[in-house]
Amino acid sequence: MHQMAPSPAAFKSAGPLSGRVRVPGDKSISHRSLMLSALAVGTSSVEGLLEGEDVLATAAAMRAMGARIERGADGRWTIHGVGVGGLLQPQQALDMGNSGTSTRLLMGLVASHAITATFIGDASLSKRPMNRVIDPLSLMGAEFTASPGGRLPLVLRGIAPAVPIEYRLPVASAQVKSALLLAGLNTPGITRVVEPVPTRDHSERMLRGFGAELTVDQDGTGARVISIRGEAELRPQHIVVPGDPSSAAFPVVAALLVPGSDVIVENVGLNPTRAGLFDVLRMMGADIELVDAREVGGEPVADLRVRGSSLHGVEVPPDIAPSMIDEFPILFVAASVAKGRTVARGLEELRVKESDRLALMARGLARLGVRVEESKDGLIIDGTDGALLAANGPVEIAAELDHRIAMSFAVAGLVSANTVTIDDMAPVATSFPTFQRLMQSLGATVA
Incomplete structure (x- = not known):
């Protein structure tokens, strides 16, 4: 871009x-509807998708990894998914433009697939540190070669099977939580994210809607514990954003x-x-x-x-x-x-x-x-x-x-x-x- x-x-x-x-x-829901539809087996449709540059960067990345994504003349989007575990090796760098959400969530998705992806972005995005996602995804087995300070451009080598982890968020971040839950989709066993301060819960709501086995509990400190069972089979959905x-x-x-x-x-x-x-x-x-x-x-x-x-x-x-x-x-x-x-x-x-x-x-x-x-x-x-x-x-x-x-x-x-x-x-x-x-x-x- x-x-x-x-x-x-x-x-x-x-x-x-x-x-x-x-x-x-809604931008958050638009990003997630494209990603999860691309991981479902079958055809999903989305109405009211935000057609801003950030969301279009997510659509382009999912296409580059094998999903078929089309926009109808009526503004409805149709996504033919590849299934969890079915992402393909992208042939060129994934250009995230200005979108921090696309970058962090897609890093989670790629981390538990045996593919390598290069993430690039515009001048503003390339200043934003990605360490808060790199650190927990590295614990799951993914490998990163990032620019100084954990910034873009970066290369992510995913791994399958990844290692399920329990991770307590040091800073409240819906993006980090979502990246780990998305990585957990293709990770055998149960991946847990402990969230001391509640953040936006679109990922949890939508993952459940697509059929993922996801639970939300509280631990002794009152923190939210979100658990997802991996190797999930997602069902296609019709989403109104x-x-x-x-x-x-x-x-x-x-x-x-x-x-x-x-x-x-x-x-x-x-x-x-x-x-x-x-x-x-x-x-x-x-x-x-x-x-x-x-x-x-x-x-x-x-x-x-x-x-x-x-x-x-x-x-x-x-x-x-x-x-x-x-x-x-x-x-x-x-x-x-x-x-x-x-x-x-x-x-x-x-x-x-x-x-x-x-x-x-x-x-x-x-x-x-x-x-x-x-x-x-x-x-x-x-x-x-x-x-x-x-x-x-x-x-x-x-x-x-x-x-x-x-x-x-x-x-x-x-x-x-x-x-x-x-x-x-x-x-x-x-x-x-x-x-x-x-x-x-x-x-x-x-x-």
């Missing part, structure tokens, strides 16, 4: 936002912050391990109403009706952080416009995302006239109780190729006294290709 030319865009305040919108399919709560976060916060707004965001996945942002926003005084709450494919879903609200600062409970780790940048924007102080701690992981998200948000919000104090593991934000001031005229934000930073400051532009220009909106295509069009349909001013 080549680097695109930068695509700057300017966002400025307009009247109230209104309308009904639907955000792209709910809207991504991480993408819904942007129109939701925009509607809350622009006075007089009334917006409905349809079909949003509300898995409790993912929906922490909406809980924190309600603590801040947000008017978010669940309409037509329902269950789709084992996942809770609802339409969100959001009205412009006066928010107040809060201390974000540390135990909620894993269920909204990707949503902190947009929460920081909400906190900046709230009344009073917001404190968020325990967020070291934000420093090793697509960018150092704590540093970039602190720097950008300060340029918009917000008082921000940055610590090692979080931010303290004193809200402006209304519009962002940016008194020195228009502000340009360098998003450093990070899609969530770009979208967060785009929303900030809608409540700023001056125009906010993002240096490059192209990376937004990784997760939310329709972002600008969707925001304009609600009444946002985008130049």
